Amino acid sequence: MTAARLSVHDLAKTYDTGTRQVHAIDKLNFTVEAGELLCVVGPSGCGKTTLLRSIAGLLRPTSGRLEVDGQPVDGTPPGTAVVFQEYGRSLFPWMRVADNIALVLRDNGIRSAERRERVREALDQVGLADTARAYPWQLSGGMQQRVAIARALAYRPRLLLMDEPFAAVDAQTRADLEDLVYRLWRDLGVTIVFITHDIDEAVYLGQRVLVLSAEPARVREEIAIDLPAERDQLATRADPRFIELRTQIQQHIRDSGR
């Protein structure tokens, strides 16, 4: 399946809280090329999650439109998978790991033999081949997030949305998961929109980083990450260019927070 090209045009979302109107995002314009890994960073509470939920079709934007491969979409773009921040809450505790993954294939015309095969393959890809029969709550947080990633992979998405997926795991697990996502992206060539509040993570993973301004979120800056394609937790993070880029982004975020 080919990767999707996503373009966002004048997207805006306003919440009416009763006492005042909150402009979470306003006139947001950007494009994600097919097969690109785009990271989105911004000051906390700047509407990153609102943006992701709008792209996923879980929130109806107040105005603006989304296009996938040039076609306008309403609702969830076909072939979109999401990895939520709250891994523990997006997996179903009443189902074993394999059933959690198979669930998203059930209504998409995939027969049970192929479902089993895809589940096995996806678990293999995230290094959890032996947990198929376990329940999610028997696994550690990092493993649960791997299951959520495996579920997204088994779906064979054209567009993968990740909402601060590693915000709740410890540093070492986080580094492992970052490398996992990067490797999977290079192997599979899927389009990924990766939302994070961690600038280092954005620079480490992204081909391009979108810096959003504070409420309302607008695109403040787009920064191409011109680091070597081979990323390594130690070497890449020690690269002078890496430090330059992260400083540059941090500067933008600090300025936009004012």
Place this chain on the structure above:
Amino acid sequence: MTLRTVLWRLVTWFGLPVVLVAAWWFGSEGSRSFYWPPLTEILRTFTQLWTPERWAADVLPSLGRLAAGYAAAALLGVGIGVAIGLWWRLRAIAEPVLEFFRAIPPPVLVPVIMLFAGIGDGMKIAVIVSGCVWPILLNTVAGVRAIDPIQRDTCAVFATRPLTRLRRLVLPAAAPHIVTGMRQALSIGIILMVISEMFAAHSGLGFAIVQFQRGFEIPEMWSGIILLGLIGVALSGAFALAERRVLAWYHGMRRAEGSR
């Protein structure tokens, strides 16, 4: 399991019943009161009275009506509860009415139900349903409303069909609440089973106990009450076993959370 824990389990399960039976046994020993016969006499009556024929005549009809009423209440309660839990418009319309019906004690409805359901099995089952349906319905609504929004989002993004969502998300997610409602409904159902048989009945445990009482067959009456209690214990034991199977994931998750 160590010997110590086995012993402790036995003490917690059987300790108090043994003490109570012993107190009754010795307290009523040699009693000459007509209304409080010795326990030994009640037990002797029990073994003579509750023969297989008697079970077929009184106990099984009661249990059959209880099963029918309880099953119907579960279907209605879960079905309507899921609908009300999922659609807030329906909830806004239904909530005041639910509160009204829930506040009416079901025994009061027996004469009313007799008017349109007659005095046969239908009436007795209707009485059981009218009492059992509320805890199941209200707990189902609470359970469906408590579904994690992230789980709903997950189903929405991955394009699962409504029927799949109902079977794989809504019902299992609400199951702990539904089971709580069904446990409450079970004890209500046993009470209503007996009460419905005290009006215009010709068979059943409640009917038999009232007959014994009216005929001043006091040991027989007591033996019926004991049988009723034993049936209650057996049913709640069976319920606990079923719950442990159905909600194995839930109890496992709770234990896992507790140990973290």
